[in-house]
Amino acid sequence: MLISGFLQPIPDLTPTIPSEDETFAIDPTVAPFETSIIFFYKTWDLYGAFSNFSPHPIQMPDEDGNYVTWFSVEHYYQANKFIGVSNPLAQDCIDKIKSAKSPEEAARMGRLTQRRQPHLVRSDWESVKIDVMYRALKCKFSIYPHLNSMLLSTAGSVLVEASPHDLFWGGGRDGEGLNYLGRLLMKLRSEFLGESSAASENTCIAL
Numbered sequence: 716m717l718i719s720g721f722l723q724p725i726p727d728l729t730p731t732i733p734s735e736d737e738t739f740a741i742d743p744t745v746a747p748f749e750t751s752i753i754f755f756y757k758t759w760d761l762y763g764a765f766s767n768f769s770p771h772p773i774q775m776p777d778e779d780g781n782y783v784t785w786f787s788v789e790h791y792y793q794a795n796k797f798i799g800v801s802n803p804l805a806q807d808c809i810d811k812i813k814s815a816k817s818p819e820e821a822a823r824m825g826r827l828t829q830r831r832q833p834h835l836v837r838s839d840w841e842s843v844k845i846d847v848m849y850r851a852l853k854c855k856f857s858i859y860p861h862l863n864s865m866l867l868s869t870a871g872s873v874l875v876e877a878s879p880h881d882l883f884w885g886g887g888r889d890g891e892g893l894n895y896l897g898r899l900l901m902k903l904r905s906e907f908l909g910e911s912s913a914a915s916e917n918t919c920i921a922l
């Protein structure tokens with residue numbers, strides 16, 4: 716297996732993976748695993764809650780700034796492919812994805828429409844999809860304390876979505892994928908670790 720494939724640098728999104736020493740210096744309460752790769756994919760895996768298919772509803776602002784609840788990150792991500800498109804069929808598609816019974820169904824609907832009716836996909840999708848995913852993940856890992864702790868507990872490890880098919884969000888079968896989902900989770904982990912160290916510094920000053 717090409718382990719190095721999981722680590723290939725990408726200029727616009729290089730994950731910050733703190734070493735064990737750095738992690739301890741930032742937050743001594745976090746006991747990092749020895750440097751390793753943590754794979755996740757299916758929701759029933761040990762780290763399955765990292766999957767976008769995990770049933771954790773998120774609240775995200777719509778185009779008017781009103782908060783809307785989505786049953787999973789996957790629901791939100793798939794629906795975003797069609798947001799802002801003036802064709803009424805695009806809005807129909809968003810509504811159907813929003814009420815999809817499962818993340819699998821939401822993914823199926825979003826992918827099928829994208830393939831069969833590409834004119835319904837927003838023209839800037841390829842350039843905004845990473846940011847859409849980042850914002851959804853940030854909400855998910857901010858509002859569920861146990862998910863936040865689980866993410867922090869992986870400090871020092873590389874996170875890889877073990878999708879054998881998805882070479883953009885996943886790591887691929889042999890590490891040939893770009894692993895953007897793992898990279899975004901590592902980026903968020905660094906941000907949360909940075910915030911907790913800043914908070915503890917402020918506490919020290921207050922004392």
Ligand SMILES: Nc1c(N[C@@H]2O[C@H](COP(=O)(O)O)[C@@H](O)[C@H]2O)[nH]c(=O)[nH]c1=O
Nearest residue numbers: 756757766767768789792826878884896
């Ligand atoms: N976890 C997981 C998948 N992976 C997810 O699929 C999404 C990519 O969708 P698209 O951009 O439409 O190809 C993204 O959220 C990625 O994390 N796919 C699956 O079929 N089953 C699964 O259990």
